[in-house]
Amino acid sequence: MDLITVLIIILASFTAGFIGSILGIGGGIIIVPTLTNLGYPIEMVIPASLLAILFNSMISSVKYSMKNLINYKLGLNLSILTIFGAIIGSMVFIIINKKILYILFGIIIIILAILILKIRKIKINKSLGFLMFIFGGIISNLLGVGGGVLFTPLLNLIFNLDLKKSVATSLLMIGIVTGIGTLIYFYERLLDLYLGLLTATGIIIGSFLGSSIMISIKEKHQRLALGSLLSVISFSMIYRGII
16 A cells, blocks of 8 residues: 555545534545545445444544533434344345445435425434434445434434534444444454554544534534535435446
């Protein structure tokens, strides 16, 4: 691995940590395409991304806990569902057709983006809501995106948490689900520790800085940024599922 590649990985993971800690999305949505575009196989990229996201979640959760922004009761209860999904996702990682998942994930994300931008509270059947969190756990370990792109808007729209608490609680859940996934991939010897720790280096710095300024950001700006990012992510996922 040459110096330029190392710098690109660190810069991308720094950006992932910074944005992820502000919007509660983990950061894998930036790390995964960066590493794959650098030529790393997806089987190596996903576990490395999850390890980096785990560090992002840990650092951000500590800082947000000190500000009493995390809803532990809700986050831990929903994490049971995401862990179940994470186990499923890890077990079928090699055999499942990811193109279908990319398209389905993209469709769900664009719907959530529209609702977030309109600041509209929705009523949704609890059973369907629980299924969406299980799906978030599956997606987290299959696509390496951490699940936060689903967790944050769902917490805000369905459980009526304000956006800052949704971000903080989402990052707690992300840490739990990615922790499970990382352990499974490590046990299965699919985790490249050098690549994982390299991505973690940038994400640790980015998440520290991002979580430090998140408190001062106005919610309307945070909401606009989240809705816009979700829109970009959705089209990117659908495109990757089609090609």
